[in-house]
Amino acid sequence: MSVSEQKPSDLKIVTAAVIVIGDEILSGRTKDKNMVYLAEQLIEQGVQLREVRVIPDIENEIINAVNSLRKKFDYVFTTGGIGPTHDDITADSIAAAFNIEIGYHPEAMNILTRHYENSGIEFNEARMRMARIPEGALLIDNPVSKAPGFQVENVFVMAGVPIIMQAMFEGIISRISGGARMLSRTIGAGLPEGKIAGELGALQNEFPDVSMGSYPFFRQGEVGTNLVLRSINQLDLDRAFEKLKKILQDMKVEIVETT
Amino acid sequence: MSVSEQKPSDLKIVTAAVIVIGDEILSGRTKDKNMVYLAEQLIEQGVQLREVRVIPDIENEIINAVNSLRKKFDYVFTTGGIGPTHDDITADSIAAAFNIEIGYHPEAMNILTRHYENSGIEFNEARMRMARIPEGALLIDNPVSKAPGFQVENVFVMAGVPIIMQAMFEGIISRISGGARMLSRTIGAGLPEGKIAGELGALQNEFPDVSMGSYPFFRQGEVGTNLVLRSINQLDLDRAFEKLKKILQDMKVEIVETT
Structure with a gap:
């Protein structure tokens, strides 16, 4: 929607x-x-x-x-x-x-x-x-x-x-009468979460109604992090997502997948 | 032990x-x-x-x-x-x-x-x-x-x-300082739990320090029940287990497995 x-x-x-x-x-x-x-x-x-x-x-x-x-x-x-x-x-x-x-x-x-x-x-x-x-x-x-x-x-x-x-x-x-749907977007990034933590915290402050989570993963010896953004506000969610993607691209980080 | x-x-x-x-x-x-x-x-x-x-x-x-x-x-x-x-x-x-x-x-x-x-x-x-x-x-x-x-x-x-x-x-x-070990024995029985419920309730009253649980399962279209006995008292656990097994045998119920 x-x-x-x-x-x-x-x-x-x-x-x-x-x-x-x-x-x-x-x-x-x-x-x-x-x-x-x-x-x-x-x-x-x-x-x-x-x-x-x-x-x-x-x-x-x-x-x-x-x-x-x-x-x-x-x-x-x-x-x-x-x-x-x-x-x-x-x-x-x-x-x-x-x-x-x-x-x-x-x-x-x-x-x-x-x-x-x-x-x-x-x-x-x-x-x-x-x-x-x-x-x-x-x-x-x-x-x-x-x-x-x-x-x-x-x-x-x-x-x-x-x-x-x-x-x-x-x-x-x-x-059941549902309310606002929680929307989410995820970026799987090829970096340890400690490397993006500062930028993610700053982005969280910029978008208080988008909840940002960081979930490290280990796959075939590679360390990565799923960055998950959640909000009931589609516009802010998309804005925060694009901004985060740009930050990662500027850092030359491999983006494994986005959903 | x-x-x-x-x-x-x-x-x-x-x-x-x-x-x-x-x-x-x-x-x-x-x-x-x-x-x-x-x-x-x-x-x-x-x-x-x-x-x-x-x-x-x-x-x-x-x-x-x-x-x-x-x-x-x-x-x-x-x-x-x-x-x-x-x-x-x-x-x-x-x-x-x-x-x-x-x-x-x-x-x-x-x-x-x-x-x-x-x-x-x-x-x-x-x-x-x-x-x-x-x-x-x-x-x-x-x-x-x-x-x-x-x-x-x-x-x-x-x-x-x-x-x-x-x-x-x-x-x-x-x-961590552990205490009494919870021991358990299970009988997988080929019957719906409603058929054994009365006898199981009576057995529970007879063995108050053995906790008895009944968990129905459905496998390949067959209805069965896992009867799980738990106690910290090995002697009572074994006694209750043998008694339950005898009850099932007397009812001509198929015993799928015991552990």
Whole structure:
């Protein structure tokens, strides 16, 4: 979107946090894939991911994380802990965080009853746990394995299994109101970051609304730096980018790639 | 280690948190590799990773995360934000968190002066930023690119680039006093978790000091569940494992693998 197309309302900053719930991530046993997926998807929606917390399956930890982050950010997304086993305590913990009741949700019960009837699998007591939803919550559709997620106010509670979480997220995109889109441009430069640090700092002062990051990399024995510029203001972003490119060219630095 | 070899002092629970500092992780641009590395390494050292926070390069966020986690856990490890550029604000933020001064550390200055002399690279003002260390901090050796990390009390401040962070971590292992080692055994079972949930819950009640987790997986269209048992008590862990295996065998469930 060009600047001329950007309406003033687009410039509202909308923020989010992600809470990854699960001992299996903290033990290093399972590599989390949800954080990167959500980071990328939220940018697409004009939402800036500002914090991620990975916490264990402990009720107090979930309550504290949810209550501290839901007040601080526009949206909170949780993943994990909504299955049928005793260690799936996310729904109860969310109810406790909001101080609301939890019980069998009629629509969730219907969805699961039909699902298990159709597949000829017993709808046992453990599986009924997955229909326990905090009162007043809005269900989140699960097209993969049926057991729904749910939304309480600005907190979206989703499954931990990546394919299920991703399907759930696609179903809630319409409930998210994004703001200004964070735009970014990158220059991969063939120099150590210490060599450009002074100039980059001066450029940062010149363009306060463009956030400038410097990320060293090592490839096949060569030292390089990715210089990443981010802004919600396309015009300033492009100006800063051109100026930085010129600085590097004047320094006779190899520009590996630009995006 | 067998139970008979485990001394009472081994049974102390030692905990840690990791703080990943960096906009580039939250933007989804860079995939964090440090979390998984530290999770695995800490288990080896008898330290239980209890929380991970990913936060942006914002001083207040760093201060709040460090001050909340260093009081709650035995150790805190931070990664990222200790380079030469203006966006590297971790050292200053740590000094602010502990309310201590920060200045050029003589030994860090020596290390960097020698390094840049030897490599014929200018030791400019930006690079000198990497010698700014909170007062009283203990340096952490960086055998890769020389600029040191540092330790203030129970907080270890390391680089974000994985190969540097890993080299730093190896250098501080001797400063970490681990406690009871968390042992784990896993059964990969060819059944949906809802089918074993009731029995697993009952087994959990029977073995309160063995933490039992259930993690569904989908492989080539087949549904399965990894049942993970964790405990610092080898005897109870083995007992619970054998009992769970027997339950599955009695249910005629395929046991895909055990570890």
